[in-house]
Structures are given as C-alpha cells and as structure tokens.
Amino acid sequence: MDIELVQPFIDNALKEDVGDGDHTSLATIPPGTTGKARLLVKDNGIIAGVELAQYIFHRVDKALSVNIFIKDGTVVKPKDVVLEVEGDVISILTAERLVLNCMQRMSGIATNTNHIVDLLKGTNTQVLDTRKTTPGMRYLEKWAVRIGGGVNHRFGLYDMILIKDNHVDYSGGIARAIENAHQYIEKTGKKLAIEIEVRNQEELDEVIAAGGVDRILLDNFNFADLKQAVNIIEGRYITEASGGITVDNVREYANCGVDYVSIGALTHSVKCLDLSLKAVK
Incomplete structure (x- = not known):
C-alpha cells in the first residue's frame, strides 16, 4: 500500500463525511463507550480492501484494535467474518461508511476481474x-x-x-x-x-x-x-x-x-x- 497516495484520499474522504462531527453518534452514545463490531460478507466473491480498512480504522483512532480473519484476495461467501474492530464506539462508527464504501467497490472490482482471469485460463x-x-x-x-x-x-x-x-x-x-x-x-x-x-x-x-x-x-x-x-x-x-x-x-x-x-x-x-x-x- 502506497501511504503517500492513500493517506490524502482517506483524510479528504473523512473530512467530506464527518465535517464538524458525527452528531448522531455524539448525540446518542455516551463519551468513552467501547464496543466491538464485525465486518460481515453478504455476497459471494473475492474480498479486497482489508489492508486499507485496517489503515482507515487506525487513521481515525490509533487505539482501535483490528483483528483480521480473511485476507485480501480470498474467496468469500455470505456470513463470513472478514475482521473485528474493537475500541471507542464513536471512532468505529466514524470509520464505518468509508471502510464499507472502499471495500465494497474494491471487492466488486476484484471479483469481476477474477472472473475474467478464470475465463482466460x-x-x-x-x-x-x-x-x-x-x-x-x-x-x-x-x-x-x-x-x-x-x-x-x-x-x-x-x-x-x-x-x-x-x-x-x-x-x-x-x-x-x-x-x-x-x-x-x-x-x-x-x-x-x-x-x-x-x-x-x-x-x-x-x-x-x-x-x-x-x-x-x-x-x-x-x-x-x-x-x-x-x-x-x-x-x-x-x-x-x-x-x-x-x-x-x-x-x-x-x-x-x-x-x-x-x-x-x-x-x-x-x-x-x-x-x-x-x-x-
């Protein structure tokens, strides 16, 4: 991963999404609340963007703990758990949409590409x-x-x-x-x-x-x-x-x-x- 290219993209995307604060989370969740979330697969395909997701979580909050179960390039199916992230809940929710937007698109591209590669075997x-x-x-x-x-x-x-x-x-x-x-x-x-x-x-x-x-x-x-x-x-x-x-x-x-x-x-x-x-x- 080229950090010099990825970091500005992530920072700009977070600025676009968060603005002056995630007011829904700030309004409903007490400060300091901790928890865990799982990234779940709901389709058949090739997973991509796992390494990027870990970087996004840590860019939002270095204290978040990310446990990866499935690596980039792996064939996945519905109900597979790609990773778990644990720590400050507001930080997790701040990163959620950017992680999903990137991973969903990257995984779609990887899946589509892999299908073509199979056809060319x-x-x-x-x-x-x-x-x-x-x-x-x-x-x-x-x-x-x-x-x-x-x-x-x-x-x-x-x-x-x-x-x-x-x-x-x-x-x-x-x-x-x-x-x-x-x-x-x-x-x-x-x-x-x-x-x-x-x-x-x-x-x-x-x-x-x-x-x-x-x-x-x-x-x-x-x-x-x-x-x-x-x-x-x-x-x-x-x-x-x-x-x-x-x-x-x-x-x-x-x-x-x-x-x-x-x-x-x-x-x-x-x-x-x-x-x-x-x-x-």
Missing part, C-alpha cells in the same frame, strides 16, 4: 485495466484489479506514452507521431514505453514500417482481422486488444493470440460486493 492472454476509473479512487481500483489477478496498465498519463487516434491525427500521421515521441523522450531523458493504437490493417502496416514502439493496441478488430494482425506482428511487439470485449467474448479474443485484453468495465461499471459492519452485542 489455458491461454497466454492477461487482462488489463484502463484509466476509466473513479476520480480520486484510481489507486484503490487498480489495486483491486491486482488483487483479483489482473494486470495494471499505465496508472496515468505520466508513466507511459500511449499514442491513440487523436494523437495520430493531431500529429499528422503515425510515422510523425512515433518520431515526435522519440524526440520527446530524448529531450526529456524520461524512460517511457511507447504504445500505439491502430484501427485497421493499413495503420498496422504503417506502424510496422515505422517501428520504434514497444506495444501495439489493436482497437475494435474483428476476430479474423485480429488473428491476422497477430500473425503479421509475429511476436515483434507486445499485442493488446481493446474495444467491445466482454465476459461473453473475452475467451475468443484471447484465442486470437494477443498478449493482453484491456477492459474498461473492470472498473467503470462494476457491481459492489455487499458487506456490512455490525455491532457485537
């Missing part, structure tokens, strides 16, 4: 996430993809050069875009991999003629064209397929021989795993 294809993430939660969502067995693509605009259709059009063509990228790397001294998106066979031919890239993104290719493209590339570049890939067709994309399939739905349209935090009486 027996192939040499891995599943990638994208930048289609919730603003402010990208680190957590991409962390959840890893917990589910997927692979992170670039984290943001800063850690890889990905030349897409608009970049090509604004640059004046594929060869010019690749040339400009290399000039930029040489000028800045940055160590950045270069990936380029192609939309058809003609653009693929242009990329192969130009060279100078690390990965080719084959966007919205049908299966016949995708297989042909992989055969033409012949392992000279890492291959990635994207566009319209779902649980129903991901195996067929993988059978075309690509190294990666990228699926934005891993993070942008996922069903959260149902979890709850209940007081132990």
Whole structure:
C-alpha cells in the first residue's frame, strides 16, 4: 500500500463525511463507550480492501484494535467474518461508511476481474485495466484489479506514452507521431514505453514500417482481422486488444493470440460486493 497516495484520499474522504462531527453518534452514545463490531460478507466473491480498512480504522483512532480473519484476495461467501474492530464506539462508527464504501467497490472490482482471469485460463492472454476509473479512487481500483489477478496498465498519463487516434491525427500521421515521441523522450531523458493504437490493417502496416514502439493496441478488430494482425506482428511487439470485449467474448479474443485484453468495465461499471459492519452485542 502506497501511504503517500492513500493517506490524502482517506483524510479528504473523512473530512467530506464527518465535517464538524458525527452528531448522531455524539448525540446518542455516551463519551468513552467501547464496543466491538464485525465486518460481515453478504455476497459471494473475492474480498479486497482489508489492508486499507485496517489503515482507515487506525487513521481515525490509533487505539482501535483490528483483528483480521480473511485476507485480501480470498474467496468469500455470505456470513463470513472478514475482521473485528474493537475500541471507542464513536471512532468505529466514524470509520464505518468509508471502510464499507472502499471495500465494497474494491471487492466488486476484484471479483469481476477474477472472473475474467478464470475465463482466460489455458491461454497466454492477461487482462488489463484502463484509466476509466473513479476520480480520486484510481489507486484503490487498480489495486483491486491486482488483487483479483489482473494486470495494471499505465496508472496515468505520466508513466507511459500511449499514442491513440487523436494523437495520430493531431500529429499528422503515425510515422510523425512515433518520431515526435522519440524526440520527446530524448529531450526529456524520461524512460517511457511507447504504445500505439491502430484501427485497421493499413495503420498496422504503417506502424510496422515505422517501428520504434514497444506495444501495439489493436482497437475494435474483428476476430479474423485480429488473428491476422497477430500473425503479421509475429511476436515483434507486445499485442493488446481493446474495444467491445466482454465476459461473453473475452475467451475468443484471447484465442486470437494477443498478449493482453484491456477492459474498461473492470472498473467503470462494476457491481459492489455487499458487506456490512455490525455491532457485537
């Protein structure tokens, strides 16, 4: 867990939620009341965000005791107890919603990703996430993809050069875009991999003629064209397929021989795993 990224997110989320105080808890619970709560699973899936939950509880109150029974990446079922937290009740209730919001979304993403990973078993294809993430939660969502067995693509605009259709059009063509990228790397001294998106066979031919890239993104290719493209590339570049890939067709994309399939739905349209935090009486 990258504390430098997580801590500001947690602090901002708590500030957004708590404001000048949890007045319901302050009004109904006597100061100093202690107790215990259990985090319960109400769905089948892959649990994610346990390490984060422990950090949130301790960020709210260092004196809270957290006992973890189930670790990140574990298959869970209804009625499983993930953890118990014990200590000041108002502190537990302050952390409750943030813990659940994060864990439910992360667990949903991990579960969804793990399902795709299972569908890809027996192939040499891995599943990638994208930048289609919730603003402010990208680190957590991409962390959840890893917990589910997927692979992170670039984290943001800063850690890889990905030349897409608009970049090509604004640059004046594929060869010019690749040339400009290399000039930029040489000028800045940055160590950045270069990936380029192609939309058809003609653009693929242009990329192969130009060279100078690390990965080719084959966007919205049908299966016949995708297989042909992989055969033409012949392992000279890492291959990635994207566009319209779902649980129903991901195996067929993988059978075309690509190294990666990228699926934005891993993070942008996922069903959260149902979890709850209940007081132990």
